[in-house]
Amino acid sequence: MLKRERHAYILHQINLRNKVLSADLSLDINVSDDTIRRDLHELAEAGKLIKVHGGALSTAFHSGHLAKRDVYSYTQKRMIAQKAASLIRDGMFVLTGGGTTIIEMARALPQHLHATFITGSIPVIFEYMNHPTIEVIAIGGKVSKNSKITVGLEAISRIRGIRADLCFLGINAINLENGVSDNDWDVVQIKKAMVESSQKLVCLTIAEKINSQQPIQVCEHADIDILITERSPDDPLLKPYKEAGIQVL
Amino acid sequence: MLKRERHAYILHQINLRNKVLSADLSLDINVSDDTIRRDLHELAEAGKLIKVHGGALSTAFHSGHLAKRDVYSYTQKRMIAQKAASLIRDGMFVLTGGGTTIIEMARALPQHLHATFITGSIPVIFEYMNHPTIEVIAIGGKVSKNSKITVGLEAISRIRGIRADLCFLGINAINLENGVSDNDWDVVQIKKAMVESSQKLVCLTIAEKINSQQPIQVCEHADIDILITERSPDDPLLKPYKEAGIQVL
DNA sequence: ACTGTTTTTGCAGGTTTATGCATGTTTTTC
DNA sequence: GAAAAACATGCATAAACCTGCAAAAACAGT
Numbered sequence: 416m417l418k419r420e421r422h423a424y425i426l427h428q429i430n431l432r433n434k435v436l437s438a439d440l441s442l443d444i445n446v447s448d449d450t451i452r453r454d455l456h457e458l459a460e461a462g463k464l465i466k467v468h469g470g471a472l473s474t475a476f477h478s479g480h481l482a483k484r485d486v487y488s489y490t491q492k493r494m495i496a497q498k499a500a501s502l503i504r505d506g507m508f509v510l511t512g513g514g515t516t517i518i519e520m521a522r523a524l525p526q527h528l529h530a531t532f533i534t535g536s537i538p539v540i541f542e543y544m545n546h547p548t549i550e551v552i553a554i555g556g557k558v559s560k561n562s563k564i565t566v567g568l569e570a571i572s573r574i575r576g577i578r579a580d581l582c583f584l585g586i587n588a589i590n591l592e593n594g595v596s597d598n599d600w601d602v603v604q605i606k607k608a609m610v611e612s613s614q615k616l617v618c619l620t621i622a623e624k625i626n627s628q629q630p631i632q633v634c635e636h637a638d639i640d641i642l643i644t645e646r647s648p649d650d651p652l653l654k655p656y657k658e659a660g661i662q663v664l
Numbered sequence: 665m666l667k668r669e670r671h672a673y674i675l676h677q678i679n680l681r682n683k684v685l686s687a688d689l690s691l692d693i694n695v696s697d698d699t700i701r702r703d704l705h706e707l708a709e710a711g712k713l714i715k716v717h718g719g720a721l722s723t724a725f726h727s728g729h730l731a732k733r734d735v736y737s738y739t740q741k742r743m744i745a746q747k748a749a750s751l752i753r754d755g756m757f758v759l760t761g762g763g764t765t766i767i768e769m770a771r772a773l774p775q776h777l778h779a780t781f782i783t784g785s786i787p788v789i790f791e792y793m794n795h796p797t798i799e800v801i802a803i804g805g806k807v808s809k810n811s812k813i814t815v816g817l818e819a820i821s822r823i824r825g826i827r828a829d830l831c832f833l834g835i836n837a838i839n840l841e842n843g844v845s846d847n848d849w850d851v852v853q854i855k856k857a858m859v860e861s862s863q864k865l866v867c868l869t870i871a872e873k874i875n876s877q878q879p880i881q882v883c884e885h886a887d888i889d890i891l892i893t894e895r896s897p898d899d900p901l902l903k904p905y906k907e908a909g910i911q912v913l
Numbered sequence: 914a915c916t917g918t919t920t921t922t923g924c925a926g927g928t929t930t931a932t933g934c935a936t937g938t939t940t941t942t943c
Numbered sequence: 944g945a946a947a948a949a950c951a952t953g954c955a956t957a958a959a960c961c962t963g964c965a966a967a968a969a970c971a972g973t
Contacts, residue, residue, distance in 0.1 A: 418921070434669060437959075447923050452960075467668045468930060469959065487679050487724060514682075515724055537793065537802070538725060540786050544809050553786070553814050555804025555822055560793050561683070563725055565802050573804055587681055598681070623680060667931070686949075696933055701950070717940065718949060920969070929960065939950065 416444055421454055429464050429473050436470040491621045491645035492516050496523040498643045498664050499583060499619055505529045507580045510609045511539060513564040513602075514585030516619045518542050524549065533577060535565035535605060559601055566601035574608040582613030586620045588629040591655055594636040596629040603631045615640040622646045625653070636661065665693060670703055678713050678722050685719040735764045740870045740894035745772040747892045747913050748832060748868055754778045756829040759858045760788060762813040762851075763834030765868045767791050773798065782826060784814035784854060808850055815850035823857040831862030835869045837878040840904055843885040845878040852880045864889040871895045874902070885910065 416424075421444055428435050437455065441448040459466035465474055496519035503509060505528065511517050513536030521532075521542035532543050535554035543551040556570030584606055588596045595618060597603050610616050610633070622644045641662045646653065648663045657663050665673075670693055677684050686704065690697040708715035714723055735741060745768035752758060754777065760766050762785030770781075770791035781792050784803035792800040805819030833855055837845045844867060846852050859865050859882070871893045890911045895902065897912045906912050 434666060436666070448959080449924080449961095450922060453922085465668075467666055469666050472666070472668060535802075537786060537789050540807060541790070544786065544807060544812060551807040551809070553784075553802060553804050553807050555802050555814070555819075558789060558793060558800040558802050560800070561721070563793060565804070570804075598683075621680075697949080698934080698951095699932060702932085915973100917972095918970080920967100922965100922967075924964085924966100926962085927960100928962100929958105931958080932956090933954105934956105935954085936952080937950100938952095939948105941946105941948075943944100943946090 416446070418454070421446070421450075422458060425451075425454060425458065425471075426463055429471060433473040433475070434470060438469075440470075487515060488621050488623075489519075492519045493523070494645040495619050495621065495643050496520040499617060500524050502581065502617060502641070503528060503530055507531070508533065508578070510534070510574070510577065510579040510582040510613050512536060512584045512606055512609060513539055513562060516585035516621075517583060520583065520619070521546070533579065535570055535574075537563045537565075559599075562599055562602050564602065564605065566605055571604060571608045574605070574612050577612045579609075579613040581615050581617060582609050583617045583619060584609065584633075586618050586624070586633070588624055588627040589618065589620060589636070589642075590626045590628050591636050591659055593628055593632055594638065595633040597631055597633055598629045600631060603633050606633045610634045610638055617641040617643060619643050622650070622652060625656075665695075667703070670695070670699075671707060674700075674703060674707065674720075675712055678720060679724070682722045682724065683719060687718075689719075735768075737870050737872070737894075741765045741768045742772070743894040744868050744870065744892050745769040748866060749773050751830065751866060751890070752777060752779055756780070757782065757827070759783070759823070759826065759828040759831040759862050761785060761833045761855055761858060762788055762811060765834035765870075766832060769832060769868070770795070782828065784819055784823075786812045786814075808848075811848055811851050813851065813854065815854055819854060820857045823854065823861050826861045828858075828862040830864050830866060831858050832866045832868060833858065833882075835867050835873065835882070837873055837876040838867065838869060838885070838891075839875050839877050840885050840908055842877055842881055843887065844882040846880055846882055847878045849880060852882050855882045859883050859887055866890040866892065868892050871899070871901060874905075 425435060425440060437448055437451045441451045455466050455471045458464050464471045492515060495516055499520045500523040507530045509530055509532050511532060511534045517539050521539055524546055527548055529548050531550040533552040534540060540551060540553055543549060554565050554570050554573050556565035557567040559566045586595045616639050618639050636659055639661050641664060642656055643664045653663045674689060686697050686700045690700045704715050704720045707713050714721040741764060744765055748769045749772040756779045758779055758781050760781060760783045766788050770788055773795055776797060778797050780799040782801040783789060789800060789802055792798060803814050803819050803822050805814035806816040808815045835844050865888050867888050885908055888910050890913060891905055892913045902912045
């Protein structure tokens with residue numbers, strides 16, 4: 416096989432799977448691994464791929480391109496945040512949890528909204544404070560350093576004393592069998608209390624976490640009123656949830 | 665799986681869930697936990713995540729986002745903060761207000777201090793959260809957007825339920841005639857409650873504010889136990905306060 | 914077609930990297 | 944305060960790597 420051909424083949428493989436192993440290629444094409452290595456080296460110099468120990472990766476896959484901007488799935492979260500913010504009306508009492516998605520929602524609130532937001536998440540409070548017209552209530556209690564929200568009995572009993580119209584939770588895992596689940600006991604207790612204290616529960620998550628599970632259950636899927644992801648409500652991934660009676664946005 | 669690929673996978677997981685356990689990863693990817701540990705170590709060195717015992721955390725929340733040097737009279741406040749921090753012993757319950765001086769105190773706390781800090785100031789909570797060993801209690805209530813502390817009846821009744829060893833207040837004005845005074849009614853109510861709930865009151869202020877006055881009184885000079893400024897305790901400016909029975913540091 | 918030149922390839926060797934394992938230590942947790 | 948989990952460290956090994964070299968292949972020009 417000619418060098419050019421080989422190069423084309425390698426690039427084809429890399430675009431197909433986002434990675435290649437030198438060993439695989441040398442076996443496939445029946446040339447020595449030295450040759451493959453030289454090929455990869457050349458292609459890397461030409462910027463067609465990224466050479467790593469043991470093989471090569473697609474340029475699209477690697478850091479600079481995808482990682483820098485979108486490791487936090489910023490774009491998806493923005494979209495979720497906007498859908499979520501549109502549910503809030505003047506005069507409402509809104510309970511919210513913590514997490515980056517909720518922070519994005521805080522940023523996406525319309526300028527003249529006149530609602531009351533209650534949360535135990537310190538970073539979220541920070542974000543709410545920048546809004547000109549909303550009222551912000553902090554839930555007191557012991558502060559969990561990991562999750563940066565208030566937890567414990569104090570916080571839970573405060574939440575129990577509230578009747579909110581809406582509850583927004585950024586969730587870590589959801590499936591139909593076990594509903595919403597998470598991995599921090601203290602945080603789960605808080606979320607449970609929030610769910611019980613609200614008329615409607617709105618769950619926010621990027622689609623990637625749909626159909627996944629974590630050790631501790633927050634609530635049944637039946638408790639969820641609205642589910643928001645960055646995808647279209649018609650996406651087949653979400654169909655089972657619609658059929659289970661959840662409104663999907 | 666290639667090393668770089670693994671790194672990308674780990675980062676993806678971490679940004680998805682905000683944390684990962686080494687054990688989970690080694691099971692997922694099917695490599696030894698040693699390898700995972702080495703991966704996490706490398707990624708941590710590169711600043712892509714924060715390594716902790718048993719796994720790693722996302723950097724997303726842990727960004728020190730308070731600008732350091734653009735604080736008015738930074739050096740003076742540093743000095744005050746250090747004097748103040750030296751008063752705190754293991755096991756103490758400490759009530760603190762808000763303000764840049766208190767934030768500096770939070771930064772000046774010794775690394776192994778084992779005390780409990782109670783505050784309603786959101787920026788101060790942020791700072792406390794960075795400390796490895798202290799316990800942090802947030803006072804709940806309505807959040808005042810100006811002063812960034814919780815105010816109102818809810819907060820006050822919470823404070824009343826506390827018996828603290830020390831209370832640190834950053835103060836805006838003090839003279840012998842009217843004691844400590846301030847200009848925000850809500851904030852003053854909170855400070856009053858704090859003073860009443862503590863054994864000892866420690867007031868922090870830059871010397872510039874000594875012998876000045878604001879419209880609303882917080883407490884009498886007789887309520888103050890300790891006064892801390894950036895000046896030496898022997899400074900003539902402070903003599904009247906010493907003579908009035910206040911311990912000056 | 915022949916010869917000189919260039920390119921490509923495989924190989925020998927010595928080096929580096931990645932990984933797992935064994936050891937002993939620290940940290941966490943109950 | 945003792946057991947379990949997580950950690951660091953050093954070592955061994957296999958795989959991947961680089962370098963230089965020589966054989967083979969491809970090329971080009973009179």
